[in-house]
Amino acid sequence: MTAVLAVGSRQNTAERWERRVHLGAHPVLYPVIRGLGGLRPVLRLPGVGVLVSEAGLVREVLMNQELFVKNGPSGSGALWTPVVGRKALVNMDGEEHRLLRRRLGDLFTPRSVEGIVEPAAVVLKNRVHAGFEAHGRVDLVDCVKELAGGVISRLLGVPEDAPGRLADRELFDLGSSISSLVRLGRPTLTERQVAKGKSAVAILAGPVRTAYRESDPDTFPGRLRELGMSEDEAMGIISAFVMVGTETLVSFVPRLVALLADSGRLSELAGDRSAVPAAVNEALRFTVPSPMMLRDAVADGAIGGTKVRAGDRILLSTIHAAKSLGGFDPSQATPQQARQLWFGAGPHFCIGMPLAMAEINTTLDLLLDLYAQRPWHIAGRHVSRGVLIPGYRKLELANA
Ligand code: HEM
Structure with missing residues (x-):
């Protein structure tokens, strides 16, 4: 009985x-979105859009590109065009997007993922070991930021010994300065934000263009050229x-x-790694690092019996769809309609998932080895x- 209570x-x-993590980010919106999701699976919110909160219906919208697009006036895709140009996947739809x-x-073959994540994982390992040895503690958020920065550096194709090479952590901050320009409820960027985003992209562009022109297939830009x-x-x-890939990862791993x-x-x-994949999958379901997706309806239609009109903004509440399935329990199977919904579904499904999973598994493995x-x-x-x-802004781990 006591053990059960514990x-x-x-x-x-x-x-x-x-x-607390959710309330820290969205003290008002989080309870409102969860509350509304509990009322009805599809709810029209005058002046805001159509809120969809059930997993099967969220998936249905994501799969239907004829009716719902990502690059519409209020979706999140178009926001990025002035900063990164017209062909950045997130701001494309239809045939052009499908072909790309x-x-x-x-x-992302297993070999290419390993080539990107492994060098960054070595840096992570050294850093975590050094932290525990020198101070008996490490800040995991800081460490994951450095890992994400290391991955960015390989994506850009920056040579290890390049003169003036930005440190991994600086690369993370640069990436983060672009993604943090987005705020909820603001469908466009201000002129100042566009200028800020463009100057960050210009710094990232230097090594990418060099690696592309040198056409070395061992670099990521070289591989894109090959493709x-x-x-x-x-x-x-x-x-x-x-x-897209840095904030979600730095959100998820510490959580x-x-x-x-x-x-x-x-x-x-730590004793039985066979249970790790189920635990990671369930943690993705329970945390939903990408809590909301946006689409625009481009024709009249319906979602689960609720009429939608061309021009409607569709708010896909992945957060309610996934969390309403129950508490954190790695022994429970995810219902079919919700499987991997936290990575999206349909044409825009997360292309970086293999990279994300490699970064997640590398970090968890390292921490479980240390724990053992x-x-x-x-x-x-x-x-x-x-x-x-x-x-988390900070998550400090310390030796017992
Ligand atoms: C735990 C980590 C991650 C989560 C939960 C996640 C989640 C998602 C979701 C939900 C979408 C679909 C968005 C939509 O349909 O509107 C998406 C798309 C995308 N993700 Fe991820 N992501 C993660 C990590 C990454 C990483 C590490 C990268 C690359 C380095 C990445 C790159 C992308 C890209 C480029 C797209 C756009 C694909 C397209 O529009 O065709 N993601 N991600």
Whole structure:
């Protein structure tokens, strides 16, 4: 009985911290979106749009490109065009987008993912080991930012010994300065924001263009050239990766680790890695690092029996669709309609998923190896406030 109570209380701690993470980012909107989602699966909100909160219906909208587009006037795609140009995947639709995605089909082979993530993982490992050895503690958020920066550096094709090479952490900050320009409820960027975004992209563009022109297939830009991309297309794709792929990852990895620690699952996972994939998948479902997707209706139609009209803004509440399926429980199977919905569905499904999974698994493996040698615990944490993507600002791990 006491053991059951202890497990229940750990579970509550884990879920309470997740709630704090969401409330830190969106103190008003999070409860409102969850509350509205609980009322009806599809709800018209006058002056705002049509809110869709059920997994099967969210998927249905994402799969229907005839009726719902990403690059419409209020969707998130068009926002980026003045900063990164017209061909950045996130701001494309229809045949043009489909053809580009098809050409990128073989982009992330296991070998290419390893070539990008492994060097960054070595830096991560050294940093975590050094932190524990010197101070008995590390800030995981800081470490994951550096990992993400290392991945950006490989995506840009920056040679290790390039003179004036930006440090991995500086590259992360540069990428983050672009993605953080977006704010909820603001469908366009101001002139100042566009100028800021463009100057960050211009810094990233230098190494990309050099690597592209040198055409070395061991670099990511060189590989894009090999796949038939023009220099500008390669630049657009890489900018999209930097913008879309960094914040979600830095949001998710610390939350995954906190969920596993808070719910008392670390020692079991450190001893039996076969349970890791289910735990990661369930943590993705429960945290939903990309909580909302936007689309524009381009013709009249319906979502789950609710009429929509051309011009309607569609708000896809992945956060409610996934979280309403229950508490954090890696032993439960994800219902079919919700599977991988946190990576999207249909034509815009996350192209960076193999890279994201490699970064997630590398970090978790490293931390579980360390835990098996000498257990660590969460010694302190702060949630981020007023940000678009919820997450921890600091998550300090310390040796017991
Ligand atoms: C846990 C980490 C991640 C999550 C949860 C995530 C989630 C998503 C979601 C939900 C979408 C679809 C958006 C929509 O349809 O409106 C998406 C698209 C995309 N993701 Fe990810 N992502 C992650 C990591 C990454 C990484 C590491 C990269 C690359 C470095 C990346 C690159 C992209 C790109 C380029 C797209 C746009 C694809 C297109 O429009 O065709 N993502 N991601």
